[in-house]
Amino acid sequence: MAEAIYDAMGSVLTRWTMGSAAAPAAAVWSAELGAEPAEAELRLLALSGQFLGVAVTAEPPPELRVLPDIPALALPTVPEALRPLAHRILNAFKETQRKTELLDFLAARGWTTHPAEWMPTADDEDAPDVYAPWRDWAGIAASNSVVRRQAGDRLTADNWEDFWPAARKVALTELRRRDPEAARAVLEAKLASENADVRLPLLSLLATGLSEADAPFLEGLAANDRAPKVKALAASLLAQLGRGPAVGDDIAELAGFFSVKMKGLLRRSRVIQFENVKTPAQMHRRAALLESADIASLARALTLTPQELVDAWNWDVDRQADAALVGLVARTGTDSLVAQTAEAASQCNASVFLATLTPRLVPGQRSELAEKVLRTRGFSFDVAKTIAGGTARLENPMTAPAGTALLAALRRDDAKPSDELTELFALGLIASRAAARQALERLNGAGLLQGDPRLDMLRLNAALDDNGAEP
Incomplete structure (x- = not known):
């Protein structure tokens, strides 16, 4: 009986699609439909709907697969x-x-x-x-995976494949913080089995807790890894340990571009002077040598320690040299030297190069630098945001020169509704919650409407509970 009904459905649906009566085509239900045409159509609609909904099941396509539920995250979603x-x-x-x-x-x-x-x-x-x-x-x-792999509590070389890539990186990061030796041992066992795009970010995790114990592993990668970017990163980490590649004629030639002089009568101190940069070719050669050098080797060639070299650096005399030194320290300097260089650069015009150093700094150091350049160097909120990132909680940023400049720009007679969008977004990112509320009051007083979309980031900041850890 079901097969007969199923066969009749094709003619019934076709007639309905064309706007015609379909009861004459459903002979299998003629007794149930009755003789009255309008009533027969209604009964056929009810019967066919029940039949198709209950007795007919669509076959899913073979490529269809059931995905796992979207996992819950460790932090709650925005209210x-x-x-x-x-x-x-x-x-x-x-x-x-x-x-x-x-x-x-x-x-x-x-x-x-x-x-x-x-x-x-x-x-x-x-x-x-x-x-x-x-x-x-x-x-x-x-992917073509049907079953989600289950990760263990602690990453090891044995359960490496149990972790999906992102979770594996997070687990390795935590392991490196907790047990640097164990994390390196896992990398030594498993890094070679990954492609270069995966090896590079995993290797960068060794920057946390970097020590002499990591040197043999890094030396092997710097010499033998098949990917140039991985070799370069390994060499950079080695340089941070004072095992830089710049030796021999190149470092001697680079040292020839600098000299160490003494200044001061009562308090004698060293100062770096720049030599042999009178032509574009000489400047280009110095830049190339600095690009391939490391800070420890350069300091040794000048009979200084890296810390003494930064202390003696003659900032704001040669901007190209300032930028090169900042890059050199960022690539090859220790964490403490990076912090020292950032502090020195923040006191002069070289502060424009701070963004090169900030990825090596912890959030608290970045926030302090952002606060400093806002108030002493007159930087914009956008530049301060680049330095601090999204973890800053600056108090009273509107009292900085950038706040005064922002209010003046918004009050201009020719100000447009799209003006200062970047500055307002940056302000919303770097301000503390209390400071965001204060800024909204001042900006509303300057003529911006409560619903102005340029204030969205400040409104979110002001309304969002701060449940995070201090930077």
């Missing part, structure tokens, strides 16, 4: 009332950097986005670590 505001800010900027800054800000305050507003891709390395489970879920969705 429901603030989700539309966070979503609007995410959509306001097309640049990946701006979105990353917002994600960093939210994570620093103890929150994450809702998956309906934003989801990372599997290879989204810039996403905060808290989103690692979502990155792995995206990797599962894009």
